[in-house]
Amino acid sequence: MTQLYDLHMSDQSLASEHLHTSRLSLQRPTEADIDAILAIHRDPEACLHNPSDALTGLDEAGELYRRWNDQWQQCGYGYWVVRRHGSALQLGFCGIKPMELQGMKVLNLFYRFAPSAWGQGFASEAATTVAAWALRHVPGLPLIARVRPDNIASQRVAVRAGLTRAEHLDGAGYDGFDWIYAAGLPR
Numbered sequence: 001m002t003q004l005y006d007l008h009m010s011d012q013s014l015a016s017e018h019l020h021t022s023r024l025s026l027q028r029p030t031e032a033d034i035d036a037i038l039a040i041h042r043d044p045e046a047c048l049h050n051p052s053d054a055l056t057g058l059d060e061a062g063e064l065y066r067r068w069n070d071q072w073q074q075c076g077y078g079y080w081v082v083r084r085h086g087s088a089l090q091l092g093f094c095g096i097k098p099m100e101l102q103g104m105k106v107l108n109l110f111y112r113f114a115p116s117a118w119g120q121g122f123a124s125e126a127a128t129t130v131a132a133w134a135l136r137h138v139p140g141l142p143l144i145a146r147v148r149p150d151n152i153a154s155q156r157v158a159v160r161a162g163l164t165r166a167e168h169l170d171g172a173g174y175d176g177f178d179w180i181y182a183a184g185l186p187r
């Protein structure tokens, strides 16, 4: 399957597997990142605003990795694992996923970082690069972020990534009422 996938990936999709920012390296996750997926998603602070995303065991983390990997195979993009250049330590994850919001096909912008990495601008730096990549390479789909109203840090990251409030799209989410931030909405 991997070989088939490699044969059918376009050069552009292969290029998408590794993005750079000034401080960060964003790479398509591998099975070696499953431990970090678990560590970050079982941290109560990292899932405080989105408890439905919390994981409790390695099986769940492996299952989540496989869903992420399936999306990479189908779309040629997905969630990236974020590290500092030259470091093996996973700081967090940031990426895009196709979904429907109120009957409209959109790309959802996701970011979740280890609390030890917060407050250094890493999420903003990664999300800005991912948002720019999405708007350039997947131009037909608006980019949205669904943010809980009391998640101020996430709102700031969405704005720094170039998204603006789209109150008309606000609505019920998995963990309560979500505020929607968006870029590239149809006029």
Ligand SMILES: CC(C)(COP(=O)(O)OP(=O)(O)OC[C@H]1O[C@@H](n2cnc3c(N)ncnc32)[C@H](O)[C@@H]1OP(=O)(O)O)[C@@H](O)C(=O)NCCC(=O)NCCS
Pocket (backbone or CB within 6 Å): 045, 046, 047, 048, 049, 050, 111, 112, 113, 114, 117, 118, 119, 120, 121, 122, 123, 124, 125, 146, 147, 148, 151, 152, 153, 154, 156, 157, 160
């Ligand atoms: C949201 C999250 C990714 C931000 O990560 P981060 O690396 O600390 O973000 P940055 O350092 O880039 O900071 C972004 C902004 O948020 C602000 N911020 C960070 N933590 C904050 C907090 N606890 N309260 C208020 N503002 C905060 C920063 O000052 C910065 O503001 P600025 O743009 O005005 O300078 C991180 O808090 C996280 O992983 N949270 C848990 C997962 C989550 O909620 N994901 C979003 C789901 S919608």
